[in-house]
Amino acid sequence: MKNKNIYNGKDSYEEWASEWRQEDRYNFRTIENKWQNIWDEEKAYKVEIDKTKEKFYALVEFPYPSGAGLHVGHPRSYTALDIISRKKRMQGLNVLYPMGFDAFGLPAENYAIKTGVHPAVSTKANMDNFTRQLKSIGFSFDWDRCFATCDPEYYKWTQWMFIKLFENGLAYKDKIAINWCPSCKVGLANEEVVNGCCERCGAQVVRKDKEQWMVAITKYADRLINDLEGLDFLERVKSQQINWIGRSEGAELDFALTTVDGKEIEGKKLTVFTTRPDTAFGVTYMVMAPEHDYVAELKDVFENKDEIQNYVTETSKKSDLQRTMDDSKTGVELKGIKAKNPYNGELIPVFISDYVLTGYGTGAIMAVPAHDQRDYDFAKIFNLPIIQVLDGGDISEKAYEEDGSHINSGFLDGMNKDEAMKVAIKYAEDNNFGHSKVNFKLRDWVFSRQRYWGEPIPMVYCEKCGWVPLKEEDLPLTLPEVSDFLPNDNGDSPLAKATDWVNTTCPKCGGHARRETDVMPNWAGSSWYFLRYCDPKNDKEFASKESLEYWMNVDWYNGGMEHTTLHLLYSRFWHKFLYDIGYVPTKEPYNKRTSHGMILAENGEKMSKSRGNVINPDDIVENYGADSFRLYEAFIGPFDQVAMWSEDSLNGVYRFVGKVYALMKKVYGDIEPSKSDLRAMHKCILEVSERIDQMKFNTAVSSLMTYVNYLSGLEKVPAELYLTLLKLMSPFTPHLAEEMWARMGKSTLIVKESWPVGDNSLAQDDEVTIAVQICGKMRGTIEMPKDASREDVEEKAMSLDNVKRQLEGKTIKKVIVVPNKIVNIVA
């Protein structure tokens, strides 16, 4: 292929070469631009299903197209998988490396409120800017597959999937106390609340009772934990997800509520969840959350009604944050009732206290103060008895939370934990007051947002039929045009004002109905975008079976740790649901998950607009070039750890790029590489290949530098060595590699060339330096042929002057020789 483009518009290589032979500076601006255009025209990274080739699906988290544009943090992840994708491509794999936009979200809407610019308009402009920036860095995305979650052709399927969730009983409307951000005027999922504050704006979250769409992710809790096994995820990702889902095994037990004289109150049993039913003989009181239903239902029985009511009112005023920050124990006894311990028949007092949470377990606990520190603290304040039921430890100062054999526990006495657990649960089952039970910290997913710029929820409410989903042929339900984006304090979405849109007919009975006016959370669109990349233009289904079967799973997914308990968990759940109803071929979406560290400013602070220390990738590309930028992102430090931006270090790799460029002047096609040349080359091939696969990009780059240092030391560089260098560098610095490849007279694109294969035997040194130690202390080194005999090594070591001196007057006890590494003389 003699492509005129490659010769910069000139007809022949010679004509073109005469031009650049005079250049002495690497003109990255024109060169990078040129190759980006050529890749674009040639659609060098376009990919189609090809069953004759092994596929590789590399994925990075698609960005939210913010007005601020790309941040230097984004390219860290994109460059990493771009390097991997480019190498895999050169190794002959069919690589899908797509990019798109997670385009719904609050900032666009807040911007609209401030300026009146419609979110669709500002989002479009931002996406154009992002696209320009991403292209300027030379990522090998298949741009033909690009889409945005706010495209109606895309969110049609998000809505379709929501209806599937509804039809399968996994989406339901419920009135619950939600986390309400008074500043964003929007309800938040648990995952979006950080330290009691809104993840996005930092305002303190308050409780608000609201009718919300909920998605029953908790039904998948067990599978979300169990199926992590066997996935190649970072350990900390796995453990964070497991931790968040918070599985605990135990039992649910019923304690009959009675009047003070022990008469059971009809139909009122206090059910508690406990992980330690075996400690039931140590229960000395019960606690309910102040929000527990019984507090209202039994209020006529209480003798201290007012006191109770006061406490309930006080706690409801407190924010969740205040409630968790303050761990001093408060509470009120419910006078007039008692609970009966089903294990020993004893009557014990019942309290309400805010240290018991309404959202976890049954909202009530049995308190075992001897063996739980929180119960212990409470018991001390309220002067309640503390009965030790596990042997060992001293409970005079604090609770004993270790294990021990059971004491004071009737028929459980003498048993260990496992045994006693079994017996206690069996006893509960036999006597019909309890059973074993698994509980999770994970809550169902709050799926409504009282906002405008999101996917409309495709549901209508009909007086007669209740909540009814739209018919598939009526999708997408597009967002209506509105001019007023302000939500109100009641928590109504701006959509509620579009009355023409809201009022509609019921798809089932044809009667009058009202549309849901809340929209979906921004996590909805990102829950399945990786499926759409497989077949992004399909208007019959979200992706064809064929494409899903070929491309799925994602082989390698890189993204931020901050999404571990949000997007990553949601999308795994969403995928499992689609699998269950037969629409995707695999149980899990991602085979491998890695995570990049953050990039901090030069002084170690976070980059932020308010600090004014944000580095704009545009400036870096402009001043140093895309290749230097990419190479620096790779070289900045261990990929999974935080890294500090440093202009000096960036300048270092910039110098290196110039060095590679300048090296070409020493390249000659007519000389044979020496043995040591080949050794340096094969060493570099092996190291770079391995280090890319392990995401050790910083040391991969240092291998390249070492190799270039070697080549720079040569009088004349054999062409083979330089061409190999270009191939090895092309994943990191594709423009430079492409340019020099062409200047070497090659008429192919280097990105389509094959990856070099390293030969281990050629990479071996035939002479090795062996360290000589005396009693473990370094005393010198000797040069020996590789695999020299033990005797030869020993003899040569002994002949060193310094060794002789050190050994004077000492007797040698032992000599340890590690082949090709070390000899240690013990005297």
Place this chain on the structure above:
RNA sequence: GCGCCUGUGGCGGAAUCGGUAGACGCUGCAGACUUAAAAUCUGUUGCCCGCAAGGGCGUGCCAGUUCAAGUCUGGCCAGGCGCACCA
């Protein structure tokens, strides 16, 4: 409190299985080129003693295992991240 991670020169960081600690880069210093500066190139750069040969000390701290420990074991200290009254 629970879970996870990190700790190495002036700085970012290297170091398969325990086997020459400091690769590679930055900075600093000295020199070359230049009228000069920038750029570029060469040398040098862990600390201490020494003219040198060489010696001593050194991977957060304390112990241990070993011929040999940045690496393994036990116990601390410091910093970071996540969860957090989860029964």
